[in-house]
């Protein structure tokens with residue numbers, strides 16, 4: 001009998017992403033390669049391959065990866081949703097990787113203060129040795145742990161057309177809550 005399945009399995013052809021790895025001798029871990037958490041996951045999880053913390057509220061994570069996407073593609077990095085359980089943010093999320101960028105990818109994170117050290121604040125009034133007044137949560141990801149996810153996206157070619165007016169819309173200039181809660 002003829003197969004009349006209205007939704008035949010969609011098997012898109014993979015776009016090949018040329019990849020180079022920076023192996024950190026400290027981890028020397030080739031296993032930690034962009035990985036899907038489940039077979040149908042949309043993104044590939046990324047691992048902390050190197051980490052620097054210049055200040056208590058600033059962390060640079062090196063992903064140990066360089067990519068050369070085909071010309072009309074870019075890589076995009078976004079945090080894992082579980083990251084919202086922490087008081088850290090990926091500062092330029094969603095971060096974009098240009099197809100002509102050949103360096104090692106890094107992600108930059110900032111902490112939101114979770115408290116105030118009153119004792120240090122008072123001490124700072126009387127001392128030249130400054131102590132930290134704001135309190136931050138420790139950065140949640142350690143070397144080798146999953147820290148974000150990546151996507152490959154098509155770049156849409158853009159050209160601008162300057163016009164005098166737009167077709168009117170129901171929303172018009174309304175934003176920032178104009179449609180109610």
Ligand SMILES: O=c1ccn([C@H]2C[C@H](O)[C@@H](COP(=O)(O)OP(=O)(O)OP(=O)(O)O)O2)c(=O)[nH]1
Pocket residue numbers: 077092095096097098099101104105106107108
């Ligand atoms: O989180 C990020 C964001 C970007 N990049 C790399 C890839 C990207 O192609 C390049 C430049 O990024 P972008 O154009 O967003 O940065 P910019 O601040 O405009 O700097 P530039 O003058 O280098 O373009 O930096 C990262 O490694 N991590």
